[in-house]
Amino acid sequence: MQRRQFLVASGLGFAGMRFGTPTTAAPQTTAPPAKKSAKSTILFFLCGGASHLDMWDLKPNAPSDYRGPFQPIQTSAPGVRLSEHLPMLAKQAHHLALVNSVGATVNTNDHHAGYYHNLTGHIPDQSFVTKGNNRTPQPDDWPFMGSVVAERRPAHKSLPNAITLPHMPSRAPYTRPGQFAAKLGVEHDPMYIQGTREEPLKLRGPALSLQGNISPDRLTERRSLLNQLDSARRDFDDFAEIATMNKQQERAFSLLLSSESTSAFDLHEESPATIERYGKTINGMSLLAARRLVEAGVPFVTVFWKGDLNRLGKKCKSAGSWDTHGSNFECLKEDLLPEFDRAYSALIEDLATRGMLDETLVMVTSEMGRKPKIGDPRSGGKTGAGRDHWTHCLTDVLAGGGIKGGQTYGASDRYGEYPLKSPVTPADITHTVYHAMGIHDLIAYDKLDRPYFLLEDSQPLTALF
Template identity: 60%
Template sequence: MNGNTNAKRRAFLVASASGFAGLQFGLPQQIARAADAHAAPSSGGKAKSVILFFLCGGASHIDTWDMKPDAPVEYRGPFASRATSAPEIRLCEHLPQLAKQAHHLAIIRSVCSTVSTNDHHAGYYYNLTGHAPDSTFLSLGNDRRPYSDDWPYIGSVVGARRPQRDGLPNALTLPHMPSAPPYTRPGQFAARLGVEFDPLYIQAARSEPLKFQAPSLVLSGDVTPDQLLSRQRLLEALDGARRQFEKSAAEQLWEQHQQRTLDLLLSSNTTKVFDIASEPKAVRERYGQSVNATSLLMARRLVEAEVPFITVFWKEDEALKNQCKSAGGWDTHGNNFECLKNHLLPEFDQAFSGLVEDLGDKNLLDQTLLLVTSEMGRTPKIGDPRSGGTSGAGRDHWTHCMSVLMAGGGIQGGRTWGASDRFGEYPAEQPLTPADIAKTVYHAAGIDDLRATDGQGRPYNLLDEGQAITGLF
C-alpha cells in the first residue's frame, strides 16, 4: 500500500470549515451560549420548521410583488400585473403559477434599512440577523469579513432554542455558502452564539442538481461505517489519558463537532433524506430541474425530517453574468427585464409555487413558515450607470425599500402588509425594518424569549430592536 493511499485513508473523515463554517473564523475567547438552549419553543406560533429562501443579489420588488402600474414608464417598466387567487394581491405577469397560490401568501411591502451601505455584505447581515450593520460595514464594504462576535443568524437562534437531536442538526443551509472566499457573506453564521450552532452546509452544483452532500461528511474509498466505528473506538482508547485533565472550551467544542459528524455519517435517516432522486418523477418535475428547485424540494424533505430551520440560498447561474451585469443571480444591474422574464422569474415561479403547493398537499404548510427575502430591493427608476444608464435597462441596489414574502406557520394568507409610495421608493404605510421581520420569524417559531448569557454568565438580549408583526397571524 503506497503512501498516497495511506494518506487518503487517514483523511477519510474531516470535520472542517466546509461543513461547520464558523470554525474558519476562529473561536471567540468567550463563546456565548443561548439561554436554555435545549428548551422547547414557547407558545408564540405554530411553525415547527422554517424555510428561508434567500434571493441572492437583491431582488427587484417593483417588478415582482410590489408593482406600480400607474407610475411613469421609467419606473414601472414593461411588465404587467395580474390578478391572483387572492383579491388583495396582484403579482407580476411572469409569476403565473405563484398567482394560483397567492391565497397562502402574505406580502410585506414596507421593509427598509436604517443604515444605507448599499452593498451586499451589509444587506445579508441586516436581513439574516435583524441587526443593523455596524460601522465596519460602512468602512470596509464588501471586504468586511464575518467576525466571531457578530450577531447570530436567525436560523442559528431558532436551532439553538430547539432540543438537540441525534442525526440531522437543527439548522441546515443549501445548496451553497454565499459567497466565494474571501468574500464570504457575514450574517449566515452563529457567531457570538457559538460555532456549535452554525448551520451544516449541504452543497449541490447546477450541473448535478440531484446530488447533495456535505464535503466534511463523506466516507472516501472503501471505508465502511463498521470500519469508521472501529477507528473511533481506537481513538477513544488512545485518548483516555488526556480525558483525565480538564478540557478547554475549544477542546470540548471540537469533540462536539466530531460526535456530530460521526452521528450524521452513521445515520441511515441522513442518507434517506438526501436521496432526492427517490422522489417521484412527477414531484421533481413540478418543482423543476434546476438546483434551486431541487434545493426547495430537499427543504420539504428536511421539514418531514423535523429539521427546525432550513435555508436555501439562490445559486447563481454563471451563464447570465454578462447578460445581467451580475454574478448570475438577482443582482440585475443590466438587462433587468430580459433576465427576469427569461430566466429568474420562471425558475422561481415554478420552484417556489411547487413548494407551497406540495406543503399544502401534505398538510405541512400550517406548521412550516416560509420566508422569501433578499439583501435589498432595486432602484425603482430604471437605469444603472454601470450598465449604460437608461439604455442598459438595469436597476441598481436600493436599500430604502424592499418586499418580503411569508406563508404558512400560522400566517394569514391572501393579504398584504404595509405599502410603499407610488414609485416604490420608500415605505408609505407601516414602515418596518429587518429587525421586525426577524422578530416575526421568532414569534412564528414560538420563540419570544431572546435572553442569552455570554461565556462569563452575563445576560444580554439576542435582538432588542423590532417587534413581531402579530397582526399577520
C-alpha cells in the same frame, strides 16, 4: 477515521472557527414550542437583490421611468396582486402574506450590509462602511437567525439543526457576513450542502457516507477508542475550544452512522413528476431538498439562490443572480422569474398538499430591493434598462407556520422608494420568524457568563398570524 475527517463531516472544520467563538449556551428556561408553533422554517434568499417593484409591489400608475413594462395580475387571493410573470405562484397566493413595507437604516447600500441586516436583524456597524466588500465575517458578529433557531431547538437525532444549500455566498475572500452563528458559537453554524447547475440532483454533503473499508461496526470501535483518548485529556475540557471539538465529533458520528443523513439528500427517491414540478434546476432541487429536510425534522433550512454567471453575467451586468444592473426586465422575464415561479410555487403547493404548510414557515427575502427609477449609470443609464441597488425598501414574503395567507401588510409610497404605511425593519421580520417558531426567550450568555439580548428594538408582526 482521522480527526480531520470528523471535522469535515461536521461541515465546519477549523476554517469555520474564524466565524465565531464558542460560548456558553443560554439556559433553556422557556417551555417547549406551543402546539401551533412552526416546527421548521425554510428561508429562500434571493441573492443579489431581487426587484420588489417587478415581482411583488408593482406600481402601474407611476411614471414610465419608474414602473417598467410588467403588469400586475389577479391571483387566488382577492386584493393580492403579483407580477404577470409569476402565473404559477398566482394560483398559490391564498397562502402568501406580502410585507411591502420593509425599510432599513441605509449606510452602505451594498450586498455585504444587506446580507447582514436581513439575515441577523441587526443594523450593520460602521465597519461595513469603511471596508465594503472587504468586511468579512467576524467572531463578534450578531448571529444568523437560523443559528438562533438551531441553538434554541432540541438537537435533531441525526442531522444538524441548521442546514444551508446549495452554496455559501459569496466566493472567498468575499464571503457574505450574517450567515454564521458568530458570537453564539461555531457549534451552531449551519452545515453547508453543495450543488451545481450542471448536476442539480446531486447535492453533496460533507462526508455523509463511510469510505473504503470503514463499516459502521468498525467506526463504532474507533469511537470507543477515541472516547478513551478523550478521557486522558479530560482536565482540559474546561477550555471552550476542546468542548466544541467534542461536540463536533459527536455531530460527525451522528451523520456517519445514520441512514437518514444520506436519504434526506437523495432526490432520486422523488417521483419524476415531482422533480418536473419543481424544475430540474439547482434552485428547484434545493427547494425540493428543503422540503425533504423539514420532513425529516430539521428546524431551519436555508436555500441561497445560485446564479448562472456564464449565462447571465454579461446580460444582466451582474454575477448571474438577482443583481440586475443591466437589462433588468429581460433578465427577469426570460430567466429569473420563470425559474423562481416554478420552484417556489411548487414548494408552497407541495407543503400544502402534504399537510405540512401549517407547521412550516416559508420566507422569501433578499439583501435589498432595486432602485425604483430605471437606469443604472454603470450599465448605460436609461438605455441599459437596469435597476441599481436599493436598500431603502423591499418586500418580504411569508407563508405557512401560522401565517394567515392571502394578505398584504403595509405599503410603500407611489414610487416604491420608501415604506409609507406600517413600516417595519429587518429586525421585526427576524422577530416574526422567532415568534412563529415559538422562540420567545432571546437572552444568550457569552463565554464569561454575561447575558445579552439576541434581538432588541423589534416586535414580531403578530397581525400576520
